[in-house]
Amino acid sequence: MDHQGLHNLHAHAKNVSLTADEKSAGREMLLSYMRLTPHRAATSMAAAASVSAKKKTSFFQHYLGKPASVMALSMLVMFTASGVSYAAEGSVPGERLYVVKIGFNEPLRSALSVTAEGRAVWEAERASRRLAEAEELARRGTLKLETRVALDEEFRRHAEGAELRLAKVQHRKGEGAAADVAAHIEGTLRAHRQIMNAIVEDRRQKKLAVSGNAKAQGSNVLSNDIVDDADDSQVAALIASADREITSAERRRGEKEKERETTGSDAARTFAQGRRDVALARISEVHVWLSDRGSKLSAEALAATSSGLADANEAIIKGNAALEAQQYRDAAAAYAQAQRVAQETKLLAVASERFKVNSFAAMAAAGSSDDENDDDERRNDDRSREANHNNHTEETKTGVRLKFLQY
Amino acid sequence: MTSQSHHHDEFLKAYDAYSDAIFRHCYFRVYDREKAREMMQECFMKTWEYLSQGKKVDNLRAFLYRVANNMVIDYSRKKKESSLDVLMEDGFEPMGQEAHHTTLAAEVGQMLTLLDKLDKKYQDAVRMRYLDGLSPREIAHVLEETENVISVRIHRGLAQLRVLATQGAA
Numbered sequence: 001m002d003h004q005g006l007h008n009l010h011a012h013a014k015n016v017s018l019t020a021d022e023k024s025a026g027r028e029m030l031l032s033y034m035r036l037t038p039h040r041a042a043t044s045m046a047a048a049a050s051v052s053a054k055k056k057t058s059f060f061q062h063y064l065g066k067p068a069s070v071m072a073l074s075m076l077v078m079f080t081a082s083g084v085s086y087a088a089e090g091s092v093p094g095e096r097l098y099v100v101k102i103g104f105n106e107p108l109r110s111a112l113s114v115t116a117e118g119r120a121v122w123e124a125e126r127a128s129r130r131l132a133e134a135e136e137l138a139r140r141g142t143l144k145l146e147t148r149v150a151l152d153e154e155f156r157r158h159a160e161g162a163e164l165r166l167a168k169v170q171h172r173k174g175e176g177a178a179a180d181v182a183a184h185i186e187g188t189l190r191a192h193r194q195i196m197n198a199i200v201e202d203r204r205q206k207k208l209a210v211s212g213n214a215k216a217q218g219s220n221v222l223s224n225d226i227v228d229d230a231d232d233s234q235v236a237a238l239i240a241s242a243d244r245e246i247t248s249a250e251r252r253r254g255e256k257e258k259e260r261e262t263t264g265s266d267a268a269r270t271f272a273q274g275r276r277d278v279a280l281a282r283i284s285e286v287h288v289w290l291s292d293r294g295s296k297l298s299a300e301a302l303a304a305t306s307s308g309l310a311d312a313n314e315a316i317i318k319g320n321a322a323l324e325a326q327q328y329r330d331a332a333a334a335y336a337q338a339q340r341v342a343q344e345t346k347l348l349a350v351a352s353e354r355f356k357v358n359s360f361a362a363m364a365a366a367g368s369s370d371d372e373n374d375d376d377e378r379r380n381d382d383r384s385r386e387a388n389h390n391n392h393t394e395e396t397k398t399g400v401r402l403k404f405l406q407y
Numbered sequence: 408m409t410s411q412s413h414h415h416d417e418f419l420k421a422y423d424a425y426s427d428a429i430f431r432h433c434y435f436r437v438y439d440r441e442k443a444r445e446m447m448q449e450c451f452m453k454t455w456e457y458l459s460q461g462k463k464v465d466n467l468r469a470f471l472y473r474v475a476n477n478m479v480i481d482y483s484r485k486k487k488e489s490s491l492d493v494l495m496e497d498g499f500e501p502m503g504q505e506a507h508h509t510t511l512a513a514e515v516g517q518m519l520t521l522l523d524k525l526d527k528k529y530q531d532a533v534r535m536r537y538l539d540g541l542s543p544r545e546i547a548h549v550l551e552e553t554e555n556v557i558s559v560r561i562h563r564g565l566a567q568l569r570v571l572a573t574q575g576a577a
Contacts, residue, residue: 006518007537009538010537012515013435013538014431016431018427023427026444026448027423030448030451033452034414035415037455037459039461040459040461112448114441115441116441
């Protein structure tokens with residue numbers, strides 16, 4: 001071992017470095033992050049240094065640089081910028097913090113996504129967030145045409161962005177990484193379709209209950225609680241959008257599965273094993289979530305989550321059998337299904353907890369995630385559901401209720 | 408100049424001074440440029456989070472290396488490590504596009520392969536000494552050991568490298 005060679009290693013290693021653009025982008029991102037998490041010592045230092053002991057320097061005056069009375073109160077009640085950022089995550093169009101969510105949180109997260117897979121997943125996540133916002137508004141009965149059109153446009157923009165980035169993942173990182181991201185995206189879209197169907201069904205049940213009560217009381221006048229048909233048509237339009245993306249995702253998946261080798265090569269086996277590892281990791285995530293949050297679910301939702309996990313495990317068993325038989329294409333397809341089902345199960349469980357709408361009843365009515373679902377069949381399915389109007393979205397980290405403004 | 412701005416400026420100076428070095432520290436362990444960039448960025452953000460809570464750091468450079476080192480260890484545990492040998496057989500060039508001379512790239516690649524094979528307890532010390540260019544005292548700060556322990560590890564690591572090099576040449 002040449003000692004001089006070792007000593008020169010450091011000099012040679014310096015040839016590996018960040019480009020000027022990379023460094024500059026990183027710097028900007030870091031600065032944005034620092035602004036979100038201000039230095040606590042700075043506020044107390046400022047207070048200590050203040051000549052006048054009477055007027056204590058407030059954190060907001062230092063951080064925001066303007067009189068506290070000017071900035072929206074909904075932001076100033078938060079103690080830290082990270083609290084604002086956190087609270088904004090649950091906001092929807094029409095709420096004050098939505099500006100923070102769209103203008104601050106999301107660009108920051110975009111900047112944090114450095115890898116190709118990270119960018120593709122984040123783009124899909126942004127599409128998912130638009131759907132989630134529409135779902136929340138629909139659940140509240142406040143999803144209007146203009147808002148739906150705007151959210152739909154944003155959803156499609158991010159879905160297309162995710163598709164483009166998926167192609168880059170395929171190019172840079174290979175098929176395994178791309179398949180992982182694609183299954184994540186498809187599972188997410190399917191879950192949202194189920195959630196929206198569940199919300200529509202829940203509203204239909206509510207409408208039936210309300211009109212039933214009105215008839216019983218001999219009244220022809222509908223109460224103020226009547227569900228707005230206009231909202232249902234907006235959700236239906238979003239379901240159609242999600243369906244289009246799911247169809248695209250299914251077509252891409254089908255094409256990729258056909259291209260793959262059926263048997264034989266080491267590469268096909270390695271690919272299938274990679275799919276298995278990812279699927280097992282996703283199933284494990286659902287178990288972890290369940291152990292943490294399972295007590296908040298209704299008995300029905302809990303049973304349906306367990307059933308979803310059982311379906312995912314069944315797909316794993318099917319995949320293992322195919323792997324053993326060296327049918328690598330079938331094995332990979334089975335493992336990918338397990339991953340999608342796990343992803344969908346988790347999102348539905350989260351939605352069940354959040355909305356207190358039984359998303360799973362719609363999923364159960366629809367059958368497994370790979371069935372060809374007929375919307376009419378689902379609507380005709382006679383199931384009773386709990387309608388709980390507990391509004392989880394109004395809870396923020398500090399428990400402050402936000403004033404909603406109409407957009 | 409407000410206090411927040413002062414803290415921001417000071418930390419950004421540290422970013423300007425050390426981001427390349429931290430990136431390299433991560434890169435020569437994970438051999439994935441994008442991953443290394445991500446880890447470097449996260450390293451600075453975690454360090455800022457720590458500092459923003461009002462906690463004191465005596466040696467910021469050592470602290471950054473420590474955070475980066477821990478991230479690399481966590482990453483290696485989660486991901487099945489591919490040895491540099493295997494990566495290079497698949498055509499990976501550790502010096503990437505920056506290596507203009509084939510001979511240089513081959514020499515460096517060979518040295519990095521040998522470093523990869525060192526006992527873990529010596530690897531960190533030798534890497535930080537010869538790849539990152541840190542002094543034994545600085546390495547001691549990073550790894551929270553005494554300078555003497557680090558010097559011994561470097562010495563024994565070099566001895567092991569010589570044996571590995573001889574075996575490789577044989």
